[in-house]
Structures are given as C-alpha cells and as structure tokens.
Amino acid sequence: MPFLNALVRFLGAVVLTYLGLLAVTFFIGRVVPIDPVLAIVGDRAPEHVIARVREELGLNLPLWKQFLIYLGKVLQGDFGTSVLSSNPVMQDIRRVFPATLELATLGTIIGAGIGIPLGVWAAVRRGGVADQMVRVMALIGYSVPIFWLGLMALVVFYARLGWVGGPGRIDVVYEYTLTPWSGIMLLDTALAGEWEAFGNAFSHLILPASLLGYFSMAYISRMTRSFMLNELAQEYVVTARAKGLSEARIIWRHALRNAAVPLVTVVALSYAGLLEGSVLTETVFAWPGLGLYITNSLQNADMNAVLGGTIVVGSVFIGLNLLSDLLYRTLDPRTRTR
Amino acid sequence: MSALLTVEDLRIAFPNRDGDPVEAVRGVSFSLGRERLGIVGESGSGKSQTGRAILGLTPPQAIVTARTLAFDGIDLLKAAPAERRALRGARIGMVLQDPKYSLNPVMTVGDQIVEALQAHENVGDREARERALAMLAAVQIDRPARVFGLYPHEVSGGMGQRVMIAMMLIADPDLLIADEPTSALDVTVQLQVLSILDRLVGERGMGLIFISHDLRLVSSFCDRVLVIYAGRVVEEIAAADLGAAQHPYTRGLLACLPRLGEHRHPLPVLSRDPEWAR
Amino acid sequence: MTELARNDQTWRAWLLSDRPQSRRQASLGRLYSGWRTFSRNRLAMVGLAIILALIVVAVFANALAPYSPYEGDLARTRLLPPSAAHWLGTDDQGRDILSRIIHGSRITLFVVVLVAILAAPIGLLVGTVAGYAGGWVDSALMRVTDIFLAFPRLILALAFVAALGPGIENAVIAIAITSWPPYARIARAETLTVRRADYIAAVELMGASSWRIVFRHIMPLCLASVIVRVTLDMAGIILTAAGLGFLGLGAQPPMPEWGALISNGRLYVLDQWWVAAAPGAAIFIVSLAFNLLGDGLRDALDPKAGS
Numbered sequence: 036m037p038f039l040n041a042l043v044r045f046l047g048a049v050v051l052t053y054l055g056l057l058a059v060t061f062f063i064g065r066v067v068p069i070d071p072v073l074a075i076v077g078d079r080a081p082e083h084v085i086a087r088v089r090e091e092l093g094l095n096l097p098l099w100k101q102f103l104i105y106l107g108k109v110l111q112g113d114f115g116t117s118v119l120s121s122n123p124v125m126q127d128i129r130r131v132f133p134a135t136l137e138l139a140t141l142g143t144i145i146g147a148g149i150g151i152p153l154g155v156w157a158a159v160r161r162g163g164v165a166d167q168m169v170r171v172m173a174l175i176g177y178s179v180p181i182f183w184l185g186l187m188a189l190v191v192f193y194a195r196l197g198w199v200g201g202p203g204r205i206d207v208v209y210e211y212t213l214t215p216w217s218g219i220m221l222l223d224t225a226l227a228g229e230w231e232a233f234g235n236a237f238s239h240l241i242l243p244a245s246l247l248g249y250f251s252m253a254y255i256s257r258m259t260r261s262f263m264l265n266e267l268a269q270e271y272v273v274t275a276r277a278k279g280l281s282e283a284r285i286i287w288r289h290a291l292r293n294a295a296v297p298l299v300t301v302v303a304l305s306y307a308g309l310l311e312g313s314v315l316t317e318t319v320f321a322w323p324g325l326g327l328y329i330t331n332s333l334q335n336a337d338m339n340a341v342l343g344g345t346i347v348v349g350s351v352f353i354g355l356n357l358l359s360d361l362l363y364r365t366l367d368p369r370t371r372t373r
Numbered sequence: 374m375s376a377l378l379t380v381e382d383l384r385i386a387f388p389n390r391d392g393d394p395v396e397a398v399r400g401v402s403f404s405l406g407r408e409r410l411g412i413v414g415e416s417g418s419g420k421s422q423t424g425r426a427i428l429g430l431t432p433p434q435a436i437v438t439a440r441t442l443a444f445d446g447i448d449l450l451k452a453a454p455a456e457r458r459a460l461r462g463a464r465i466g467m468v469l470q471d472p473k474y475s476l477n478p479v480m481t482v483g484d485q486i487v488e489a490l491q492a493h494e495n496v497g498d499r500e501a502r503e504r505a506l507a508m509l510a511a512v513q514i515d516r517p518a519r520v521f522g523l524y525p526h527e528v529s530g531g532m533g534q535r536v537m538i539a540m541m542l543i544a545d546p547d548l549l550i551a552d553e554p555t556s557a558l559d560v561t562v563q564l565q566v567l568s569i570l571d572r573l574v575g576e577r578g579m580g581l582i583f584i585s586h587d588l589r590l591v592s593s594f595c596d597r598v599l600v601i602y603a604g605r606v607v608e609e610i611a612a613a614d615l616g617a618a619q620h621p622y623t624r625g626l627l628a629c630l631p632r633l634g635e636h637r638h639p640l641p642v643l644s645r646d647p648e649w650a651r
Numbered sequence: 652m653t654e655l656a657r658n659d660q661t662w663r664a665w666l667l668s669d670r671p672q673s674r675r676q677a678s679l680g681r682l683y684s685g686w687r688t689f690s691r692n693r694l695a696m697v698g699l700a701i702i703l704a705l706i707v708v709a710v711f712a713n714a715l716a717p718y719s720p721y722e723g724d725l726a727r728t729r730l731l732p733p734s735a736a737h738w739l740g741t742d743d744q745g746r747d748i749l750s751r752i753i754h755g756s757r758i759t760l761f762v763v764v765l766v767a768i769l770a771a772p773i774g775l776l777v778g779t780v781a782g783y784a785g786g787w788v789d790s791a792l793m794r795v796t797d798i799f800l801a802f803p804r805l806i807l808a809l810a811f812v813a814a815l816g817p818g819i820e821n822a823v824i825a826i827a828i829t830s831w832p833p834y835a836r837i838a839r840a841e842t843l844t845v846r847r848a849d850y851i852a853a854v855e856l857m858g859a860s861s862w863r864i865v866f867r868h869i870m871p872l873c874l875a876s877v878i879v880r881v882t883l884d885m886a887g888i889i890l891t892a893a894g895l896g897f898l899g900l901g902a903q904p905p906m907p908e909w910g911a912l913i914s915n916g917r918l919y920v921l922d923q924w925w926v927a928a929a930p931g932a933a934i935f936i937v938s939l940a941f942n943l944l945g946d947g948l949r950d951a952l953d954p955k956a957g958s
Contacts, residue, residue: 051798052797055795055798056798056801056802059802060810063814174939174942175935175939177938178938178942179931179934179935180890180934180938181890181894182894182897182913183913183930183934184931186916186917186920187928189920190920269474270470271475271476273425273469274467275477276428277428277430277462277469277541278462278488278489278492278540278541279461279463279489279493280458280489280492281458284488292480293477293479296479307803311803312805314809314894314898315894315897318898319917329809330809330898333813333900338814341809341810341813345807349806349807353801356801367478368479368524368526368527369478369526
C-alpha cells in the first residue's frame with residue numbers, strides 16, 4: 036500500500052512540524068526578558084513569596100518537564116490567561132477568529148475567482164494584454180506594502196469618494212441589535228433577515244477583502260499562468276487538438292484540469308498568507324479579528340495572548356498544508372492506487 | 374483516381390533566436406490515395422512537422438507555405454480554423470508516439486474516447502459509451518468495460534496505444550497519420566499494435582501516413598516509402614522495390630539493417646553528404 | 652582613438668574566448684557574458700539604477716537632506732502639504748518628510764544588508780552540509796528546515812520581536828531567523844547535483860577534509876543561486892521590516908524608519924494624506940527595484956528558469 040505509506044509518512048511530518056512549532060513558542064515564552072513570577076507578584080514581593088509562586092508555576096522543574104507540561108496544556112487548548120482581558124486566551128481567540136476567517140475567505144474567493152481565469156487567459160494569449168496585466172499586477176503585488184495600500188484605499192474610497200464603509204466591521208448603530216451566532220457578520224445579518232445591517236456589514240468588508248483579494252490574485256494569477264503554460268506544452272494537448280476539440284474545451288477541460296492539481300496548493304498557501312497578513316490589514320482597518328488581537332497584545336506585552344495567537348495561526352497553516360495535500364491526492368488519479 | 378491528399382512544395386519555417394526564419398521542411402511533395410505511405414527520416418528531418426502541418430497542428434510560431442496542400446478537394450491553407458478543426462478527428466486522425474504523454478492523465482480512458490466521438494457527432498451519452506466500448510473491443514481490448522473506467526497511468530504502454538488508436542478511429546476518419554506509433558513500445562507489443570492498426574486501416578479502406586525512423590518496419594508495413602533527409606524528399610519508391618533504391622542515403626539506411634548469417638565488421642556507419650541537403 | 656577601439660575589440664575577444672587560458676579568464680568571461688544578458692534586460696537595469704541611487708542617497712544623506720530629519724518647527728511648519736519649500740510636506744512634529752525619507756534610506760539599507768549577511772550564510776551552511784553529508788544529518792537538518800518553512804513567517808517574527816523587545820536590531824534578527832530556510836533548500840539541491848561529480852571525487856582522493864570540500868569546493872558553486880534568491884527576497888524583507896516598523900515593533904521613534912513613518916502618518920491620513928503617502932511610495936519603489944533586479948539576475952544566470 037504505497038498510498039497508505041505515504042500518508043503515514045506525511046502525517047508523521049505534520050506531527051513533527053507541530054511539535055516544532057510548539058517548541059519554538061515554548062522557547063520564545065522562556066526567553067522573554069520579563070520574569071513571569073515578577074509579573075504576577077510585583078518586584079517588591081518578599082523572597083519566600085517569589086519562591087512559592089515559582090514552584091506553583093513549575094519554573095523550578097527541568098526544562099523538558101516544563102515543555103511536557105506546556106505541551107499537555109496547549110493540546111487541551113489551554114494557552115493561559117490574557118493579562119489584558121483577564122479571560123482565558125482561548126476564549127478571546129474564539130471570539131475574534133470568525134472576523135479574520137470572514138475577511139481572509141472573501142479575499143481568497145476574490146483572488147482565486149479573478150486570478151485563475153486571468154492567469155489562464157495570460158497563458159493562452161502569451162504576450163498579450165492579459166499577460167502584461169498579470170505581470171504588472173504581480174510586480175506591484177510583490178512590491179507594495181499592504182498596510183500602506185490599505186491606508187491609501189481608505190483615503191480614496193472611504194474619505195474622498197464615500198463608496199464604502201470605514202474602519203470596523205459594522206456601524207455602531209447595528210452592532211448591538213445583532214445577536215452573534217456564527218461570528219461571520221454576513222451570515223449572522225442574513226440569517227436574522229436584517230438586510231440593512233447586511234448591506235452595512237458588506238460595505239465595511241468589501242474594501243479590506245478586495246485589498247487582500249488583490250494580493251491573492253497577484254500570486255494566484257502568476258502561478259496559474261506558469262502552470263498553464265507548462266500544461267499547454269504537453270503532448271496530450273496535441274492529442275486533444277488532433278481529436279478536433281474546441282480550444283475552449285482544450286483549455287478549460289484538459290489543461291486547466293491538469294493545472295488544478297498544483298493550483299490547489301497555491302490557493303491554500305495564499306489563503307494561509309492572507310490569514311497571516313491579517314496582522315497588518317486588520318490594524319489598518321480596525322478589524323476586530325485575530326490579527327488585531329495579536330498586535331494589541333504585543334503592544335501590551337501580553338505574551339500568553341501573543342503566543343496563543345501564534346499557535347493558532349501556525350496550526351491553521353499546518354492544517355491548510357495537510358488539507359492541500361489531501362486535495363492534491365484526490366485530484367490527481369496518479370497518486371491514488373486501487 | 375483523385376488523390377485523398379495532395380502536398381506540393383510544402384515548406385515549414387521556424388524563426389530562430391534572432392527572428393530569422395529557418396526552414397525545417399523545404400519543399401516536400403507527395404500525393405496519397407487510400408493507401409499506406411511510409412515517411413522515413415532521422416530525428417529532425419522534418420517528418421513529424423510534415424504530419425502535423427497536414428492537421429494544422431504546427432506550433433503557432435511556425436510558418437507553413439505550400440503550392441498545394443489539399444485534402445479531398447479542400448484547400449487546407451485557405452480553410453478557416455473552424456473548418457480545419459472540423460476535419461481533425463472526424464476525417465483526419467493522428468496517433469502520437471508515446472501514450473504515456475499523449476493521453477490526458479486526469480481523465481479516464483473512456484471519457485477521452487467518448488469526447489472524441491461527441492466532438493463530431495451528435496450522440497447521446499449512452500450511445501457514445503456503447504460505441505466507445507465497441508471500439509475498445511475492435512482494438513482487441515479484452516474487458517472493455519473495465520478499461521473504460523481506468524486512468525491512463527493504470528494501463529500498459531501497448532494498451533495505451535490501442536486506446537489511442539480507438540480514440541482516433543471512433544469518428545471513422547478517411548486518413549490516419551501515425552507518428553512513430555510503436556517506437557515507445559516493447560518489441561513484442563509493437564507487432565501486436567501494428568497488426569491491429571494494419572487490420573483496421575484495411576477494413577475501413579483508409580489512407581495511412583506512417584511516420585517512422587525505422588526503414589525496415591515501414592517497408593514491411595507500407596505500400597510506398599518516402600525518404601526524407603534534412604527537410605527534403607530524397608527518394609520516393611514502392612516498398613517492394615526498396616532493394617533497387619538509388620539514393621546513397623536510402624542505401625545507407627538499408628545497409629544499417631543487420632541480416633542473419635552476414636559477417637559485419639566493422640559496423641557500417643551512415644555517411645551524410647552535405648550535398649544531399651542542398 | 653582607433654587604438655582604443657581596437658583595444659576594446661581584443662578585450663571582448665579575450666573575455667568571450669572559447670578556450671580560456673586561465674581560471675581567471677574563464678570566470679571573468681562568464682561574468683562578462685552574464686552581464687551582457689543582464690544589461691539587455693531594460694527593466695533589470697532600471698532596478699539596478701534605483702538600488703544604486705538608494706545607496707548614494709544613504710551615503711550622502713546628510714548632504715542631500717534639505718532639513719534636519721529630527722527637528723521641526725512645531726509652531727510654523729506642522730502638517731504642511733507638499734510645497735516648493737517642503738517637496739513632500741511636513742509631519743505632525745513639523746519635520747520635513749523628504750529629509751526623513753532620505754535619512755530613512757540608511758535604515759532600509761542597514762536592514763537589507765544585515766538580514767542578507769545573517770540569513771544567507773546560515774542557509775548556505777545548513778544546505779551544503781545536509782547535501783554533502785547525506786544520511787541522518789541530511790534528514791535531521793532538512794526536517795528542521797521544513798518545520799521552519801511551514802511556519803507563518805511574519806507572525807513568528809512578531810513573536811520573536813515580542814520576546815526580544817522592540818527595536819531595529821531585534822527586528823533584523825527576527826527576520827533573519829525566519830528567512831534562512833529557503834536558502835538552505837536551494838543550497839542543498841545544488842549540492843546534490845555536484846556532490847557526485849568527478850572533480851569532487853578527485854579532491855576527496857587528494858585527502859581534502861569534508862569541511863574543506865564543503866567550504867572551498869561546494870559552497871562557491873551554490874553561491875550564485877542563493878544570491879539570486881536573496882535578491883528576490885529583498886523586497887519581502889523590506890516589506891516585513893516596514894510592517895514591523897508600522898506595528899511599532901521595529902525601529903523606535905524618532906528614527907525615520909519608513910514603516911514607522913507610515914504608522915505615524917496613519918493618525919492624520921484622512922486629512923493629511925501626504926504624511927503616510929510618501930514613505931509608502933519610497934518602500935514600494937525600492938521593493939520594486941529589488942524585484943526587477945532579482946528577475947534580471949535570475950534570467951541572466953539561469954536562462955531556463957525564466958518565464
């Protein structure tokens with residue numbers, strides 16, 4: 036069973052990567068210059084109080100034991116308590132994560148929805164208008180600071196033109212009439228039948244989502260183009276032409292279906308990239324998601340919250356890697372064995 | 374007899390790095406009825422490009438010119454792209470060299486055959502499937518229903534090439550161009566595939582252009598042989614008269630064929646005269 | 652005049668000779684033909700010109716900046732729009748934005764150079780050692796590399812800076828720590844292609860130590876592809892550093908780091924947009940230049956990899 040073998044090896048690598056991630060966050064937690072004991076008791080506490088708290092926190096144990104305890108806690112979703120909100124970090128993250136998910140998902144839908152057809156077009160008409168467009172878009176996408184573009188977009192589309200809602204997810208007027216159910220604003224407003232609020236939420240979402248969509252599109256269209264150029268040069272395309280198939284069928288059914296196999300990984304990577312980029316975008320748009328949560332915690336030296344957020348983003352990264360690998364296997368019949 | 378295919382002074386040029394055209398095929402002429410024509414030449418001689426030019430499948434940067442390039446009275450060079458596409462698969466088919474690359478890896482064998490049929494005939498899915506199964510049976514595949522659902526990587530090279538033949542013959546073309554159809558296969562499988570090709574072409578009364586570098590194979594399989602060297606026809610001869618070939622290049626090719634009981638030392642080497650290419 | 656022209660001719664012939672007489676002639680010749688390919692790429696030349704200009708600006712910042720980057724006139728020159736006196740306007744402290752950007756180029760250059768100096772050798776060492784040693788050393792090193800590759804780089808850099816404390820040096824260290832893995836991958840791939848070569852076997856037979864082989868014979872061969880990759884990564888490094896600055900984790904005030912300038916301008920962006928606009932444009936232009944240069948270098952050194 037080569038398929039099963041490969042899967043086991045792959046899952047092993049995933050577990051190892053995850054352990055690596057936790058080792059790094061553990062390490063970062065340990066080298067923080069702030070002594071966690073002093074953070075709790077204050078620097079005027081008597082010697083025996085410090086010693087007692089040190090013991091309670093397990094800081095007198097050998098490092099590997101501390102790591103095991105840390106591992107056990109993290110795997111149960113216990114990231115400690117946030118100094119800033121005095122809630123468990125996991126609870127905070129659960130509250131803010133849907134906002135990030137909503138933003139990154141819409142961004143990826145925009146990026147893939149426009150980027151893939153554009154990339155195909157660029158490959159088919161090589162050197163043509165679409166090809167130049169993809170080239171320029173990618174160059175700009177790789178060179179422009181996302182937070183700056185976001186600010187400039189706010190100035191133009193919100194302050195000057197008034198086409199979109201400003202920072203935040205929804206106007207304050209609607210904020211308290213809404214019962215958060217999924218935390219996905221568009222879903223919650225639509226389910227409640229609050230179409231006015233839905234429209235308002237959409238006007239807030241569309242600018243940051245388009246911005247993320249642009250970066251995703253720049254990357255996806257460039258990769259689609261190069262995969263399609265590769266596929267269109269294959270012999271099976273000559274066969275398809277020799278059969279007298281239409282160009283449209285050759286491009287979309289034959290070549291793109293083959294290019295889709297590596298594209299899955301690209302889309303997953305770009306999705307992960309948007310989740311990560313949320314740290315900067317959410318700050319610009321005052322979007323109350325995980326990114327803003329991490330930045331706020333950073334500025335207040337709330338290490339539990341920072342590391343909890345890092346672990347969550349890292350876990351999503353690893354999860355997306357796993358998902359794209361599984362999708363790859365289902366899309367490519369050559370990796371399946373009967 | 375009016376010819377099925379007439380080729381007169383066919384030239385195919387490719388721009389080189391500086392953009393100047395370099396001719397790969399330089400004035401090839403022949404005509405073909407419902408017979409088997411072999412085109413023999415070494416790699417780069419232009420034999421494959423000749424075959425692709427007939428179908429209109431030369432790369433986009435290639436410049437194809439000819440005094441005549443006509444198929445069944447249709448001027449191919451003047452035909453609209455849609456018209457040429459309608460010919461491809463329906464009236465002219467092509468079998469490529471290696472089924473490992475020439476079949477789409479992410480589509481089942483059956484879907485690829487059905488697609489070839491449905492591109493040209495208005496056939497329902499059920500009937501298309503039945504005709505595809507019948508075609509698979511015609512290329513001597515034992516369990517067509519099983520093979521129908523397989524992906525290309527799950528069939529052997531010989532079976533893949535039979536699938537390819539089935540796919541190209543399902544719309545019942547008048548002319549089949551086979552570009553090195555057996556050179557990627559094992560020797561034992563080669564004969565099997567050739568005999569299937571031989572029988573189907575005979576039964577359907579089709580024209581066949583058999584492109585190969587293997588003179589012996591071509592001479593045993595075809596009625597007539599065209600020997601190409603450096604983009605030019607150096608000899609056109611009936612397969613039966615091959616022993617009386619005039620051109621030194623053809624004679625050289627023949628001399629390379631080993632015969633039983635013959636003492637060969639040193640091994641003959643193919644000599645090339647730059648004069649022939651002029 | 653004619654003498655000079657003929658000299659020029661012979662030099663070119665010497666450089667492009669099919670039969671170089673010495674190792675130096677061969678490598679100079681290769682460099683020259685690489686330069687010929689590269690210099691034909693107009694966009695890459697634009698990129699190179701911008702980067703050279705950046706270096707000049709950074710070196711002569713004191714002479715070029717019309718005002719002090721640190722002191723402004725709070726009473727008279729606060730938040731002025733672009734004008735003849737202040738080409739790019741002034742910020743909330745009354746400081747000339749152009750002068751701050753000019754001085755900020757030093758920080759950008761400092762970050763780029765330092766990250767390259769830190770990350771490239773780590774990646775090169777890990778990759779060549781893994782590739783040459785093979786076996787469990789290879790597996791272990793590549794495992795670690797893969798783990799780092801699977802991480803979210805920006806967030807990890809954030810966490811590192813949070814731990815080390817904000818500041819430009821710590822930002823550089825954090826970026827370097829998260830950016831070496833791709834170089835290790837490339838160096839390993841290159842090493843694998845040469846390690847079975849006869850000349851490596853010849854050096855082995857002459858009794859050279861493994862370290863000597865890695866350092867003297869394998870690393871130089873991997874250098875070109877790593878340099879190309881580093882150049883292509885420069886834009887990403889600049890953007891990450893600016894992002895850290897924007898979040899207040901990079902250079903600390905009053906340093907005129909470009910990302911921090913945008914962060915400062917953010918407060919007034921709806922009315923005084925120029926405060927944030929100009930430093931962002933500077934980041935964009937320099938990143939673009941590195942991308943153009945990197946593309947050009949890649950095409951010149953490896954024609955196959957070009958699109």
